[in-house]
Structures are given as C-alpha cells and as structure tokens.
Amino acid sequence: MKTVALEEIADLIGQVVDTSEWFEIDQARVDAFADATGDHQWIHVDKEAAASGPFGTTIAHGFLTLSLLPTLAAGGTVGPPGVGMVINYGTNKVRFLSPVKTGSRVRAVSVLKDFAERAPGQYLATTEITIEIEGEGKPAMVAESLMLMFTTPEEEA
Secondary structure, eight states: EHHHHHHHHGGTTEEEEEEOOOOEOOOOHHHHHHHHHTTTOOHOOHHHHHHHEEEEEBOOOOOHHHHHHHHHHHGGGEETTTTTEEEEEEEEEEESSSOOOOOOOOEEEEEEEEEEETTTEEEEEEEEEEEEEOSSSSSSSEEEEEEEEOGGGGGGG
C-alpha cells in the first residue's frame, strides 16, 4: 500500500497510481489452479487438445487472472498514514476481455477511481485494475476492486 496524506488522496482520483512488474503465467500455475478449483477443462490443462483449439495453446482460467490481484495490484492501493489493516471488500465489476495464453506475462495498471471515508478511521478505496498482456493490444481483464482500510484515531495524520 502507498501511504499518501489524506488531503492529497483526492488529487489522485482518475490517475494511474501503480503499474506492476510483469508476471509470467506458466503451465504449472494453471495446473495448480485447476487442482485447487476442480476446473480441469481441456483448454486449461490439456496441451495437446488445446494446440488444436481456438487459441493454439492452453490458457489461464479467468478466475486465476482475477486471483492474482493481491499480487499484481498490491502497489495500487492508496491510503492515509496510520492504516493498520486493509481488507478485500470485493469487486463492483469484472470483465475478462482476452485469454491469457500460458507462457504469457501480465501486469496490473491501477487507477484510483474513488476514495471515501465510511466512518471515523475507516476508508473505502475503489481502484480500476487493468490486467495487460505483454505484446497484446487488448487487456486480459478489467476489474473495479474495493479495499476497506482501518486506521486508529491517534495514528491518523
């Protein structure tokens, strides 16, 4: 999380607040996700069948891409000094726009959309996160992520 003075956060709304490093989606990760979720559809795990399929190779599960938000978009969370806890509050909208072929690299571009105080010491940040695929013109996914953060009154600056 990036710490920003509370009075300066409003100036960041509509701005890119972080672009992550590239992250490779390899077959081992796709297979592990398939095992964790029970989703062993051939397009994800069967290299031979997928080679003859619409993408020419296996692809990551859409929900695997979504599950990478804590890793890829961690730097895109913006909050005031004194935040002691940040929790995932959910998503408003998620769209899977392009398949992520195994062996591809992805990254997150985070734009702060809204930041609001919900109660004393409690803030809700809404961030639009675009998962880009290296070398592709169309993103893999766009999601609006909600992060709820808590400060203690004596720690707020």
